[in-house]
Structures are given as C-alpha cells and as structure tokens.
Amino acid sequence: MFFNSLSFAIFLPIVFVLYWFVFNKTKSTQNALLIVASYYFYSCWDWRFLFLLVFSTFLDYYTGIRIEKAKTETGRKFWFWLSISINLGFLGVFKYYNFFADSFSELLNGFGLQTSPLLLNVVLPVGISFYTFHGLSYVIDIYLKRIKAEYNFVDYSLFVSYFPLLVAGPIERATHLLPQVKLKRNFDYQKAKEGIYQFIWGLVKKVVIADTCATYANAIFDNYESMNSLSLLLGAVYFAFQIYGDFSGYSDMALGMSKLFGIDLLRNFNYPYFSRDIAEFWRRWHISLSSWFRDYLYIPLGGSSGGMAMKIRNTFVIFLVSGFWHGANWTFIAWGFINALYFLPLLLLKKNRSNMETVSLYWNWNSFKVILSMISTFSLTCLAWVFFRAKSIGDAFDYIGRIFTNQRFLPQYLENERYNYEIVLLTGIFVVVEWNSRTQVEPISGRYSSLKLALCIAAIVALGTYSDYKEFIYFQF
Secondary structure (H helix, E strand, O other): OOOOOHHHHHHHHHHHHHHHHOOOOOHHHHHHHHHHHHHHHHHHHHHHHHHHHHHHHHHHHHHHHHHHHOOOHHHHHHHHHHHHHHHHHHHHHHHHHHHHHHHHHHHHHHOOOOOOOOOOOOOOOOOHHHHHHHHHHHHHHHHOOOOOOOOOHHHHHHHHHOOOOOOOOOOOOHHHHHHHHOOOOOOOHHHHHHHHHHHHHHHHHHHHHHHHHHHHHHHHHHOHHHOOHHHHHHHHHHHHHHHHHHHHHHHHHHHHHHHHOOOOOOOOOOOHHHOOOHHHHHHHOOHHHHHHHHHHHHOOOOOOOOOHHHHHHHHHHHHHHHHHHHOOOHHHHHHHHHHHHHHHHHHHOOOOOOOOOOOOOOOOHHHHHHHHHHHHHHHHHHHHHHHHHOOOHHHHHHHHHHHHHOOOOOOHHHHHOOOHHHHHHHHHHHHHHHHHOOOOOOOOOOOOHHHHHHHHHHHHHHHHOOOOOOOOHHHHO
16 A cells, blocks of 8 residues: 555545544544554555564564563663564565575685575565664663663554554654654644645655656666666666655655644655765765664764774764665665765765755855755765666666766657656756755745645646556665
8 A cells, every 4th residue: 555546545534534533532542543554554565464563563562671670681681682683583584585595605606616595485574674673773772771661562562563654764763753652642733734735745756756757767777778878867867866756755745644643753854965965965865764873883883982994984884784774685785885985085084064054055156166066966876876776786887887988968868758858847846846945844835835735736646647656665675
C-alpha cells in the first residue's frame, strides 16, 4: 500500500475518522487503533513478515526492561548484546547474507577455487532497516542510561510500528516520539491543516517530480552506451531529482499525515541541494539517519576528540557504513566512499562546520561565489548518485567516463523523447519553488494557499494519471 495509491487514499480517511470520532476517549484507545492500523498497513506488503515486526518489538521491549532491572553490569551487558546481536542478525540474514555469500564466492573464484554459494531465496522485508534502527537506538539509550525503559507494551509497540514512518522513516528516537504517544492527543485544526498541506506537497514531489524524472532517468541509465554527453549529464540530474523528490516527498507525506493524528515526527530533509559544501549537504539530507550514525557510531568511535588520523578513520567508517546500510551492493559502498573523499578536504582544512546558517543571496560578489559553491556541490553529488543508481561499479565508471569522452552535446535525448523540454522546464520551476520556500516547512502555506493547493492537486492528477511508476526508492532499503 503506497502513500500515492488509491487504497491508501481510502485507508487514511477511515483511520482518521475512527481515531478522532470513535477511539478518541483515551490515549490507550488512540494508540491501540494506530497499532491495528499500522499492522494492517504493514501486512498489505507481505503479512508473512508481520512476525518479524512483532518479534523485534517484543525483543527490544523485553531486553530494555531487563537492562534497566539488571543488578550487575554483567547482566546489563548480557541483555544489551543479546538485543543488538539478534537485531543485527535478522538484518544480516535478510539483507546481507546473499551479498556476503556471493562476494566470498567471487573472491575464491579469483584464486581459482570454483564454488557455488548457498543463497537464500528470501524477499527483503520492507522497512526492516528503519524499524530495526528504531529498536537499536532505544536499547542503546537505555543501556547508556539516557532514558528509562518503557513498561507499557502498547505505547512501545506504537513507537516501533507507527505506520507513517514504518517503511521508510524518518528514523525516530524514543526521546522524541515516546513522550508524544504516552499522552492523549486532542484535535488541533491548525496542525491538521498544516499536515494536509505538507502531505500534498510531498505528493507533488513524488508524483510530479520524482515519478516523471524516473521515466527519463531510467531510459537514459538503461541505454547509456548509446547516449551522448549531454544526455548522460541529464540522466544524472534526472536521477538526482528523482531520488530527492521520491525520498523527501515520502518524508513530507509521513510528517504531514502524522500531524493529522497530533504527532510530530523528526524533520528529515532541509533543502539539501542548496548546500554550499558536502558537509552541509549531509546535515540537510536524510537528517535522521545522519544524526543516528553520528550519535551511535561516530561519537562512540571517538568522534572528533582524537587526532586527525582518528577523525579521518571515523569519517570513512561512517560514510562506508551509511553506504552499506542503503543496500547489499558494492555500488552503495562505493557511493559512501566517494562521499567520504568529498568530505576529507573539509575535515583536513577544518571547514566541515562552515555554512551552518540558511543560505541567502544578494547582489554582490560573495553571492556569486555562493552560487558557484552550490553548483559545484550539486555536481559532485550528481556524480556520486551515478554509483548509487548504477547496477555495478563498472557500469558507473563507464557511465561517467562516457560523459567526458562522448564529446557531443547535441540535444539527442531531448529530441528523441516526448515532453523532455517540458520536464527540464518543470524541474527548473521546482527548483525556484524550493528556493523560495527554504525558510518554510512547505511552500503551500502562506498567501494564496488555496490557489497553490488547487494547482498542486491539478498537477498531481494530471501527471499521476499517466504514471506507471509508483514505488518509493527507499522501500528497498
């Protein structure tokens, strides 16, 4: 059940009406309804994997209490590592086993030892990377005595399985979400209105921008050997806007629909393509994941407290693990490694904490340099996205190599496909809207909100009617 599907358009209003008009008497009834709705929502993907979600929920709930009640440090460590091991074990089996088996087999074949790896014929449970990280952060925080264990199983279950964020985040923290689910929510018209606007804008990003760009990005990447340099550049840019519209659109829809139920989720994107360096980009892209790795991996490894060698090591560890988190393919690891290389000069020059404020432009020389820095950062990001999108590292290098060797910048692809010039114009308009909205939560509110809402809905209907591309990219992670 996709957020942009007809079935979800029926599901969400039903849950909303039941939540506010039938199960609104107490916090417990509100939470119970949301859990039932969340489990139904998840079962629509594959009901067989409900047991994984329920087991993961019970495991972290129980071990969290056992860690808190343990009388000795040995007992605390036992329950802590039991939870960590089982959680990562499930993630490893379902997401990474075949990758490691294949890679090890290829390594042995390289030494002349012919092997046939035993592979698992399993489907990756949707959202497993996200709800596993919810539970991990909860257990780690209890072990480090940052929070108390939650004894109400219903409340904890909702924290893990809350359907707006269940399959693709944002990755919530117990310190932020649990206090909200432990209180009865009262209907707030203004918050609900903001939620509708934010949901609609997220749907625009997904249906109008991401799905449209996906059609052209897929066509170029799938036939890149026959494309000239301009077409290959367009393909990289199209994918950059596809993945941004797809993932940030999902996050906006998740945050928006959650406001309908009186719950605030963590902001996951903050206009990353207007970043002036790669460090700023990572402070603005997939914020919940970046901050998760910072708090639970980078800082425990020593963070920035040691010498430069330690800082470099920790930086590469974070980016490589982040790449591997996205998928079991060497392309994702290469993508993480490339971003670490991008980050390295800023770290060495101690400029990785520059550009903390919201970008602004004026009619002066400094603004011209800011524009150049944004363009260069976006260009580097697009090159890295090629590795993220390519089927193999070899394909990625070949794709990028052809950009510089196919020295033809004629509008080959623009002329071969219908509406390609219009898509370039549409993407340009989207950039302008994003720029003008960078100090807001979403661009529909404010003056002429009704007109802007009508235009957004018209665009969704007009382009969504003819779109066959429904899936969200991050559902595979």
